[in-house]
Amino acid sequence: MWDAYKKGFKGFLRLERSLSENSVEAYLRDIDKLTQFLAASGKSAAPGAIELADLQQFVKWIAELGMSATSQARIISGIRSFYKYCLIEQITSSDPSVLLDAPKTRRHLPDVLSFSEIEAVIGQIDQSTPDGARNKAILETMYSCGLRVSEVISLKISCIYLDVGFIRVTGKGDKERLIPIGSDAAKYIRIYKDQVRVHQPIQSGAEDILFLNRRGKGLSRVMIFYIIKDLALKAGISKTISPHTFRHSFATHLVEGGADLRAVQEMLGHESITTTEIYTHLDRDYLRDTLQQFHPAFRAH
Numbered sequence: 001m002w003d004a005y006k007k008g009f010k011g012f013l014r015l016e017r018s019l020s021e022n023s024v025e026a027y028l029r030d031i032d033k034l035t036q037f038l039a040a041s042g043k044s045a046a047p048g049a050i051e052l053a054d055l056q057q058f059v060k061w062i063a064e065l066g067m068s069a070t071s072q073a074r075i076i077s078g079i080r081s082f083y084k085y086c087l088i089e090q091i092t093s094s095d096p097s098v099l100l101d102a103p104k105t106r107r108h109l110p111d112v113l114s115f116s117e118i119e120a121v122i123g124q125i126d127q128s129t130p131d132g133a134r135n136k137a138i139l140e141t142m143y144s145c146g147l148r149v150s151e152v153i154s155l156k157i158s159c160i161y162l163d164v165g166f167i168r169v170t171g172k173g174d175k176e177r178l179i180p181i182g183s184d185a186a187k188y189i190r191i192y193k194d195q196v197r198v199h200q201p202i203q204s205g206a207e208d209i210l211f212l213n214r215r216g217k218g219l220s221r222v223m224i225f226y227i228i229k230d231l232a233l234k235a236g237i238s239k240t241i242s243p244h245t246f247r248h249s250f251a252t253h254l255v256e257g258g259a260d261l262r263a264v265q266e267m268l269g270h271e272s273i274t275t276t277e278i279y280t281h282l283d284r285d286y287l288r289d290t291l292q293q294f295h296p297a298f299r300a301h
Contacts, residue, residue, distance in 0.1 A: 002035045005047060005082075005091065012085045029258055030078030037061055040262045047083070048092040055079065055100050065264055066251030068112055076100055111239035113249045115296035118143055121241075124234040130196045131214075135227050137188040138211055142243065144185035144297055145169070146250035146268055149243035153219045156208045157193065162186045165288065171269040179267050180288040182298050250295070259294035263287055 006028060013024045037058045038045060045054070063072060079097050086092040113121070122139050126132040142152055151169045159168040165186065166178050181189075193210065201216040209218045224243045232241050239245075247268075254264050267287060292298045 001046060002031075005086070006031055008089060008091075009082055009085050012088075013081070017081075026074075027078045027081060030075045031082055032258075033062065033075060033255075033261060034058055034079060036261045040265075046091075047086050050096055052096045052099055055096055059100065061261070061265075062255070065255055065261060065268065066112075066248045067255060068252060071252070071256060111241060111245060112252045113237070113239065113241065113245055115253060117235070117237055117239075118246070118249060118297075120235040121228070121231045121237065124231045130200075133188070133192045133196045134211055135231075137185070137192040138224065138227070139231075139246065140185040140188045140297075141167075141181065142246040143250055144182040144295075145179040146247045147179075148172075148247060148269075149221050149224050152243075153209075153211060153221060153224060155210045157210050158208050160189065160210065162190065169269070175269060177266065177269050178287070180291050182291070182295070184297060253296055254290070254294045257294040257296075259290050263290040267291075 009031065010024060010028060013019045013027055019027070034055075038050075038054075041057070043050075043054065059072060059076065062075065067075070076097070079100065080095075083092065083095040083097045087095055122136065122143075125136045125139070127136050138152060141147065141155070142149075145167060147155075147169060148171065151171055154170065155167065159170075160181075161167065162181070165180055165183075167181050168176055168178055170176050189210070197210075197212060200212055200214070202212065203216045206212060206217050211219050213219055213223065221243070228241060228243055228245070232239070251264055251268060254267075255261065263286065267290075
């Protein structure tokens with residue numbers, strides 16, 4: 001149904017507004033995101049049936065996926081242009097986007113790092129030391145999989161399935177999810193696990209925890225924070241960054257690259273998945289394909 005509206009909108013942008021092909025494609029991607037949201041929400045509404053509340057839910061959704069305030073504003077601008085077209089063509093009799101504002105976030109969202117900045121941060125690690133080998137594996141995994149800091153410090157060896165390229169993560173509310181893991185992250189996990197961790201003392205209760213400190217215990221959230229701060233400083237990056245910056249950048253790079261919002265949402269943690277589904281889960285190829293197509297680190301190989 002929406003294909004016809006998108007086609008008409010494309011013609012309107014080209015002919016009536018004389019926009020460049022890049023600008024036209026950007027506007028169409030904004031509408032694609034809206035239709036993906038509607039599909040994921042179970043709404044198959046035509047443009048005229050969409051209300052302000054639906055658009056507000058959409059903006060809230062993209063914000064939760066890691067879209068920056070600037071990107072949200074651009075998407076809202078695209079939706080407003082689409083509804084101007086709908087009014088001109090009498091597809092709709094009203095414009096629900098008139099009162100649509102970007103949500104005012106109470107807390108400041110962390111800065112997003114570009115892919116080259118992520119590489120620069122990770123590139124500061126001295127891999128010749130045991131701590132360096134561990135930190136390399138941690139940061140590659142955080143960016144490859146979009147993990148929360150609590151998820152990376154509690155990652156279990158028994159939940160890593162490198163043979164099929166997935167890890168199983170326990171997130172908020174004890175929800176489990178499967179996330180594809182990139183070949184680089186998998187490689188550095190293997191190096192750390194097989195060449196460094198095996199030579200460490202391991203405290204009771206930490207036998208299955210992947211990432212350990214020198215005393216053989218699990219790492220703290222603060223430790224990850226200091227590791228990342230120190231590397232950013234060495235890389236000459238002045239942005240305010242934290243462990244969450246890696247998760248935020250993971251989502252933003254995927255979404256702004258054109259990845260399906262539902263796939264990104266699932267990877268960030270909304271699905272309950274049991275251990276046995278690791279080999280049968282229907283979406284796993286789709287999630288991997290999404291990352292290979294849209295994630296800079298996956299695309300680089």
